[in-house]
Amino acid sequence: MTLIATRPDPGEARPYTFPDLQRVTVAGGTVIGAHLPGQALASAMLLLDAGAARESAGREGTATVLAKSLEEGTTERDSAAYALALESLGAELSPGVDWDTFRVGVSAPVPQLLDAMRLAAEAVRTPRLDPDDVNRVRDDEVTALRMDWAQPGPRADAALRADLFGAAERFGRPMHGDPASVAAVSVDDVLAFHQAWLRRPGVLLVAGDLGTLDLEALGQAAFAGTGGDALTVEPPLGVPVRAERRIILVDRPGSVQSTLRLGHRAPERATPDYVAMTLAATVLGGAFTSRLNHLIREVKGYTYGIRGSYAMSRRFGRFEVAAGVQTAVTVPAVVDTLGEIARTQESGVTEDELAVARAWRAGQLSVEMQTPGSIVGALSTLVVHGLPDDYYATLRRQYLETPLAEVSAAAAAHLRPNGLTLVIEGDAAVIRDELVAAQIGDVVDAEI
Amino acid sequence: MVCVNLWYDVGSRHEPAGQTGFAHLFEHLMFEGSQHVAKTEHMRLVQGNGGSLNATTNPDRTNYFETMPAEHLELALWLEADRMGGLVPALTQETLDNQREVVKNERRQRYENVPYGDAWLRLLALLYPEGHPYHHATIGSMEDLNAAGLETFKEFHQRYYAPNNAVLTVAGDASPAEVFALAEKYFGLLEPVASIPPAPGSHLPGPATSPVRETVTADVPAPRLYLSHRTHQFGTAGYDAVTVLAAVLGNGRGSRLYQRLADGARIAQPDYIGAYGVDLAHAPAPLIVTATAKDGVPVETLEEGLSEVIGSLVTEPVTEQELSRAKALLTTAWWRQVSTVGGRADTLGRYATQFGDPASAAYRLPQWLAVTADDVTEAAAYALKPESRVTLTYLPETNGESA
Numbered sequence: 001m002t003l004i005a006t007r008p009d010p011g012e013a014r015p016y017t018f019p020d021l022q023r024v025t026v027a028g029g030t031v032i033g034a035h036l037p038g039q040a041l042a043s044a045m046l047l048l049d050a051g052a053a054r055e056s057a058g059r060e061g062t063a064t065v066l067a068k069s070l071e072e073g074t075t076e077r078d079s080a081a082y083a084l085a086l087e088s089l090g091a092e093l094s095p096g097v098d099w100d101t102f103r104v105g106v107s108a109p110v111p112q113l114l115d116a117m118r119l120a121a122e123a124v125r126t127p128r129l130d131p132d133d134v135n136r137v138r139d140d141e142v143t144a145l146r147m148d149w150a151q152p153g154p155r156a157d158a159a160l161r162a163d164l165f166g167a168a169e170r171f172g173r174p175m176h177g178d179p180a181s182v183a184a185v186s187v188d189d190v191l192a193f194h195q196a197w198l199r200r201p202g203v204l205l206v207a208g209d210l211g212t213l214d215l216e217a218l219g220q221a222a223f224a225g226t227g228g229d230a231l232t233v234e235p236p237l238g239v240p241v242r243a244e245r246r247i248i249l250v251d252r253p254g255s256v257q258s259t260l261r262l263g264h265r266a267p268e269r270a271t272p273d274y275v276a277m278t279l280a281a282t283v284l285g286g287a288f289t290s291r292l293n294h295l296i297r298e299v300k301g302y303t304y305g306i307r308g309s310y311a312m313s314r315r316f317g318r319f320e321v322a323a324g325v326q327t328a329v330t331v332p333a334v335v336d337t338l339g340e341i342a343r344t345q346e347s348g349v350t351e352d353e354l355a356v357a358r359a360w361r362a363g364q365l366s367v368e369m370q371t372p373g374s375i376v377g378a379l380s381t382l383v384v385h386g387l388p389d390d391y392y393a394t395l396r397r398q399y400l401e402t403p404l405a406e407v408s409a410a411a412a413a414h415l416r417p418n419g420l421t422l423v424i425e426g427d428a429a430v431i432r433d434e435l436v437a438a439q440i441g442d443v444v445d446a447e448i
Numbered sequence: 449m450v451c452v453n454l455w456y457d458v459g460s461r462h463e464p465a466g467q468t469g470f471a472h473l474f475e476h477l478m479f480e481g482s483q484h485v486a487k488t489e490h491m492r493l494v495q496g497n498g499g500s501l502n503a504t505t506n507p508d509r510t511n512y513f514e515t516m517p518a519e520h521l522e523l524a525l526w527l528e529a530d531r532m533g534g535l536v537p538a539l540t541q542e543t544l545d546n547q548r549e550v551v552k553n554e555r556r557q558r559y560e561n562v563p564y565g566d567a568w569l570r571l572l573a574l575l576y577p578e579g580h581p582y583h584h585a586t587i588g589s590m591e592d593l594n595a596a597g598l599e600t601f602k603e604f605h606q607r608y609y610a611p612n613n614a615v616l617t618v619a620g621d622a623s624p625a626e627v628f629a630l631a632e633k634y635f636g637l638l639e640p641v642a643s644i645p646p647a648p649g650s651h652l653p654g655p656a657t658s659p660v661r662e663t664v665t666a667d668v669p670a671p672r673l674y675l676s677h678r679t680h681q682f683g684t685a686g687y688d689a690v691t692v693l694a695a696v697l698g699n700g701r702g703s704r705l706y707q708r709l710a711d712g713a714r715i716a717q718p719d720y721i722g723a724y725g726v727d728l729a730h731a732p733a734p735l736i737v738t739a740t741a742k743d744g745v746p747v748e749t750l751e752e753g754l755s756e757v758i759g760s761l762v763t764e765p766v767t768e769q770e771l772s773r774a775k776a777l778l779t780t781a782w783w784r785q786v787s788t789v790g791g792r793a794d795t796l797g798r799y800a801t802q803f804g805d806p807a808s809a810a811y812r813l814p815q816w817l818a819v820t821a822d823d824v825t826e827a828a829a830y831a832l833k834p835e836s837r838v839t840l841t842y843l844p845e846t847n848g849e850s851a
Contacts, residue, residue, distance in 0.1 A: 002637040003534045005484050008522040010497070014621065040783040071701060079711060083702035084769065090776035092700075109780060136714070143670070143743055144719045150563050150669035254667065256556045288491040298488065301549025304557045324557045326549075356496035363498020366449055367515045370788040 016366065018392040019207070019375060024215045029201030029223035032383070034375045035210040042208025043107040043372035044117050046124060046222050047380055049231045050102035050197030052175045053315070060170065061141065061177020062189045063102055066198070067095035069137045069190060070104075073128035082123065091116035093123065099175060099313040100384050102197065107373060110212050118221045124198055125225055131187045138185050145179045152252060152259040152324065156425035159248050159446040160261045163421045164318060171237065171316060200228040203383050207375035236268040237316045241419035245441030249432060250425035250448060258330040258426030259323075262337065264416045266310050266317035269385050275398040276410035277310050282357035283349040284308050284340065284411070285321055289356060291340045292321065302326060302333040308341070310414070314384065319415065330424065330431045331438050338417055338440065345415035348408025361399040365392055450620035452524040453513040453793035454532075455801040457615075458608040460588070461507045461581030461730060462647050466595070469551065469588015472505040473596060474604050476547040478512065479503070483534030487543065490527060497523060500790075507582050508729055509801060515790050518621040522630055528616070529634035532609055536602050544598050555587050563668040564842055571676050574660050574838040575734055581648045582731055612640035615800040619793035650731040652678065655836035663841040670717070671747035672740040674840040675754055678732040679725065679831040683803055685815070689827035690725050690735055692819040695774035696766055697757070698723025698737060702773050704760065705739070709753045715745045716753070729802045735831065747841060761828035766821040775817055782813045 019034035036042075055062045071086075071093060073079040086093060091108035104124050108116040148154050158174050165172035173181065204222040206215060241264050252259075267273065278286075285292040285308020296306045306323035321341070325333040349357075369378055369392075382391055422441060424431065436443050460471045481487040494501045499516035514524050559565045569585040576582040616635065618627045655678055680686030698705045698721065705723060709716040720740035726733055737758060741750045786792045796806040 002639060003483055003530055004526065004634060007484070007493075008526050011519040011522065013517065013519045039787065041780065041787060080702070080707060083700065083707075084773060087700045087702040088769070088773045088776050090780035092777075092780070107780070107784075109783065112776075140718055140742070143717055147563075147669050147717070147720065147740070150667075152561055255561060257553070257561045287495050289488060289495065294488065297550055298546065301546045302553070304550060304554040324553070324561065326553055326556065356492055359498045360495040363495075363517055364500070366517060367498070367500045370449070371784070372787070 016393060016396055018369075021389050022210060022215060024219055026216050026219035027201070027223035028226060029204060029219055031204045031206060031215045031219040031222070032379055033206040033210050033213065033215045034379060036208055036372055036375065037211060039209055039372055040109055041107055041372055042110045042113040042206065042213060043105065043376045044113060044120070044218060045103055045105045045205045045376045045380060046120065046202055047205060047383055048102040048198060048200065048202040049100075050193070051100040052097050053099050053170055054197060055170065055193070056189065057170065058181060059185050059189050060173045061182035062185050062193050063097040064176045065134065065138050065141050065182065065185050066190050066193050067097055067102065068141060069129060069134050070095050070123040070127045072133040072137060073130065074122045075126045075128060076122055082119070086116065086119050089116050089119075091119070093120055097176065099171070099315075101380070103380065105373070105376065110209050113208065113213060114217055114221065117218050121221050121224065127194065129191060129194065134187045134190050138182065142179050142183050145176070145182060149179065152255065152257065152425055155250050155446070155448045156259050156261040156423045159250055159448050160263050160320070160421055160423045163246065163248060163423070164263060164265050165316070199226055201226040205376045205379040205383070207372040207379065233314055235315070236270070239265050239267055241265055241416045242421065243419065245418060245420050245422060247422045247424060247435060247441045247443045248446050249428050249435070249443055250423060250446040251428040252425050253427055253429065255425070255427045256327055257324040258327055258424050258431060260325060260334065260337070261320060261322055261423040261425070262420050263318050263320040264419050264421065266312065266319045266414055268315055268317050269312035270314075271312070271317070273410045273414065274312070275395070275402050276406045277414050278361065279354065279357045279399065279402060279407045280344065280349060280411040280414070281309050281319070282361060283353045284344045284415075287356055287360050291344065292337060295336055295340060296323065296325070296333055300329070300333070300336065302329045306337070327427055327430055330426060331434045334422065334424070334440060335438060338420070341415055341420070342417040344411050345417055346412075348411050349404065351404060354404055354407060358400050362396045365396050449515060449789050450518050450521045450524070450618055450622050451513060451515045451789040451793040452521070452528060453511060453617045453619070453790070453797045454528055455615045455617075455797040456510045456608060457613050457801055458510055459506055459508045460584065460586040461650065462608070463584070464648075466592060467600065468584045468592045469586070470592070470596060470600065470604060471510060472586050472588065473547060473551050473593060474601055475503050475505045475510050476551055477539060477543060477601060478531050478535065480543045480547065481538040482531040483537050484530050485527060485538075487538070490531070493523060493527060499524070505586050507586055511794060511797065513790055513794065515788075521618070521622050521627075525630050525634045529638065532611070532614065532635070533638040535605050535609065539598060539602060541598050544596065544601065548593055548596060552590060552593055555590065559587060563666070564672055567674055567840060567842070570662060570664070570840055571674060571734065571736065571838060574662055574840065575676055575678055576731070580652070580731070581650050582728065607641065607645065610641040611635050611638050613644050615797050617793040617797040617800070617806070619796065620789040647730065652731055655732070655831050655833065656838075657835060659835055659837050659839065661839045661841070663843065665843045665845055668842045668844050670740050670743075670844065671750065672720070672842045673738065673747065673751055673754060675737040675758065676734050676838045676840070677831050677836055679735050679827070680732055682727040682729040682733050686827060686830070687725070687733060688815045689819050689823040690733075690831065692771070692774050692778065692816055693761065693824045693827050694723045694725050694735055695777055696770050696824060697761065699774065699777055704757050704770070705737070705754075708757050709739060709750075713753055715742055715750055716740065717742055747843065751839070751841070755834065758828075758832050761832065762825060766824045768821070771821055771824070778816050779813065
C-alpha cells in the first residue's frame with residue numbers, strides 16, 4: 001500500500017486577523033486605510049453616495065453613462081492624454097455604479113498610487129463632459145446593453161426584478177437601465193447627476209503598504225474642491241411576497257439551455273438575521289456541496305452549476321436561485337429546485353451541512369481577502385452599511401457560533417417557496433406546454 | 449493560509465482523434481472520490497475546512513489547486529495524493545455518466561448558448577492544421593464526449609497521473625522543511641509511471657503561408673471580427689516581444705486599436721476591442737485581435753481599419769511613450785498575478801513544469817521590460833503578415849449593411 005489511509009488531523013489554527021485600519025480626516029472627507037505590509041500593489045476607492053437609486057424615472061442608466069464619460073477628458077486634458085497619463089503609471093480606473101453607491105476604484109504599484117489618485121480625482125471632480133462626447137458615450141452604452149442583452153440572463157434578470165419590485169419603480173428596473181431608458185438619457189441628465197452627487201467628498205478607501213502610502217495626501221487629492229453634507233439613508237422598502245407562485249417565460253428561440261432565475265423579496269442588509277440567512281442559503285445553494293448543486297448537478301447532471309443566495313442592499317433584499325439547465329430537462333430541474341427550497345424552508349438544516357457552511361464562510365474571510373482590491377471592497381461594505389472596524393472578526397465568530405436553531409428559523413422565515421417568481425428564459429416553443437402541464441404556477445409571457 | 453497546487457503535464461494536446469475533451473472530462477472525475485475519499489467528500493473536506501478549490505484544463509496542462517487555512521495543509525496534501533495514486537478504484541460508470549452530462553452542460557453554457565461563444569473553438573481549427581495537437585479545443589466535441597468509455601479514463605489516469613508527471617507547489621504560511629517532509633510522507637511512495645508517451649508532435653515550420661477566412665452567419669447582435677496569427681511559443685524572447693506588442697496594440701484606452709478605431713475613426717464599439725496573446729508553450733501561440741462594429745458600420749470597414757492598425761506596427765515604429773505605457777500595464781498585471789498565494793503557487797508550478805525551474809519565473813517581468821521598439825517591429829514583421837492571417841467574421845442573421 002502506497003497511499004496513507006488515515007485522514008490527517010488539522011494543525012494548530014492561526015488567529016484570524018483583518019488588516020489594521022487607520023482613519024484620517026482631511027479636506028472635509030474621511031480616508032480609511034488598511035495596512036498591507038509588503039504588497040507591491042495598492043488600491044484606492046472613492047465611494048460616493050450616488051447610486052443608481054438616485055436616478056430619475058425613465059432615465060435609468062444615467063449614472064452608468066456618467067461613469068463611462070469620466071475618461072472622455074477632463075478640464076485639464078483630452079481623453080487621449082488622460083489615458084496615456086493614467087496607463088503610463090500602470091494604473092487602471094474602474095468607475096462603477098450599484099444601488100447604493102457610485103464608486104471609482106484605482107489600483108497601481110504603491111509608488112504610483114498617489115499620482116493615479118490625483119488623476120482619478122481629476123476625472124471624477126472635473127470631467128470635461130463635452131455634450132458631443134456624452135451623447136456618443138450614451139449611444140455606445142445603448143449598443144453595449146443590446147450586446148449584453150443578447151446573452152442569456154440579462155432579460156431574465158430584468159423580468160424577475162420587474163415582477164418583484166414593480167416595473168414602474170426604480171428598484172423594479174435594471175440597475176444599469178435598459179436600452180430604452182439609456183437611449184432617453186440626455187446630456188443635461190448626466191450633467192445634473194454629476195453636479196448633484198459627484199461633487200460631495202464621499203469616503204476614500206485605501207489598501208496597501210501604509211508605511212509608504214500617505215493617506216493625508218491621498219485624501220487631499222480625493223477631496224479637493226468638494227463640499228456638501230452626508231446624505232441621510234432612506235428607510236427599507238419592506239418585504240412583500242406573492243401569495244401564489246408565478247412563472248414568467250422569456251422566449252429565446254433555439255436556446256440549448258433554459259436560464260432559470262427564481263426569486264422573491266427578502267429583508268435588507270441591516271436585518272438581524274443576516275448571518276443566519278447567509279448560513280441557511282449556503283446550505284441550500286452556496287457551497288459546492290449545497291443541496292441544490294448536489295441534486296441538480298452532481299446527481300441529475302442537469303446543469304454545469306446552480307446557486308442560491310440572498311443579495312441585500314441598504315433598502316431591500318432578495319432571495320434568488322440562478323442556473324442554466326439543458327432545455328430538455330427544464331421542468332424536472334425546476335421541480336427539483338422547488339423541492340429543495342421547500343424542504344429547507346420546512347425542515348431547516350442539519351448539523352453536518354451547517355458545519356461545512358460555517359467553516360467555509362469563515363475561511364472565505366481570509367481566502368477571499370488577500371489582495372488590495374478585495375480589502376478595499378471589504379472596507380466599502382463597512383462604510384455603506386455603517387459597520388464597525390472590528391466587523392470581520394465579529395462576523396467570523398458569528399458564522400462559527402450561530403446556533404442551528406437560529407439558522408433553521410431563518411430558513412423557515414426567509415424562504416418563501418410558494419411565493420416565488422420563476423423566470424425561465426429559453427426556447428418557449430419547446431418548454432411551454434410541459435411547464436403549463438406541471439402546474440407549478442400560472443405561466444405568463446414576459447414583455448421583454 | 450496556504451495554497452496547494454499541482455500541475456500535471458497533460459492537456460488536450462495529448463488527446464488522440466476521437467477522444468477530444470477527455471483530459472477535461474477526466475479533470476471533473478478527479479473531484480468525485482478516490483480510494484480513501486468517498487464520493488462528494490473531496491469538496492466537503494476542502495470547503496468544510498474553510499478552503500476554496502478548483503481545477504482547469506487547457507491545451508498544455510491540467511492544474512488542481514486549493515487555498516486553505518494553514519492548519520489544513522496536511523489535509524490538502526493527503527487529498528491530492530489520494531487522487532493521484534488512488535483514483536482508479538473509485539471510478540464508476542455512474543460517476544462518468546453524471547460528469548459527462550455536467551461537461552456537456554458546461555459546453556452548452558460557455559460555448560453554444562452565448563453569441564460568439566464558439567469563436568475560440570473555430571479559431572483553433574483555423575490556426576492549427578488538422579492533426580496538430582492544438583487543432584481541437586479542450587472542451588471537446590459532443591460526439592466524442594458521448595463515446596467516452598470508463599476503461600479509457602482508467603488508462604488515462606494510469607498513463608499520466610503520477611509523481612513523475614506532476615509538479616507540486618505549496619505557497620503561503622508553511623516552512624519549506626515542513627512542506628518537503630509532508631510531500632515525502634504523502635507522495636513519496638507513489639509509483640512513478642514507467643514510460644509516459646510523448647505528446648503528439650507539435651512542430652510547425654513558422655507562421656502560416658496563406659490566409660484563411662471563415663464567415664459565420666449566426667444569431668449575434670453585431671458584426672464582429674477576430675484576426676489571429678500564430679506567433680512564437682510562450683517562454684521565448686519572441687513571445688515576450690509579442691506580449692509587449694499585444695499591450696501596445698490592444699490593452700487599454702491608450703492602445704493603438706482603441707485610440708484609432710474606438711476613439712479616432714469611431715467604427716468599433718469601445719467595450720469590445722482589444723488584442724491579447726494566449727500563452728501556449730508547446731507550439732507558436734496565437735495572438736488574437738478582436739473588434740465589434742458600431743451600429744451601421746459595415747464589417748468591411750472595420751476589417752480594413754484593423755488591418756491598417758496591425759500593419760502600422762511595422763510601418764510606424766512604436767514610440768517610447770507607447771512602450772513605457774505597455775510595460776507599466778504589464779508590470780501591474782504581473783504583480784496582480786502574484787498577489788495571492790494561489791497566484792504565486794500557480795506561477796511557480798507553471799515555470800517548473802514548462803521550463804524545469806520555478807525560479808525562472810523571476811525572469812519574465814524583467815524580460816518584458818527589456819523588450820525594445822525594434823523587437824516589437826520585428827515580431828510584427830515576422831508574425832503579423834496579412835498572408836499568415838486567420839480572419840473569423842461573425843455576421844448577424846439579418847445584417848443589412850454588410851450582406
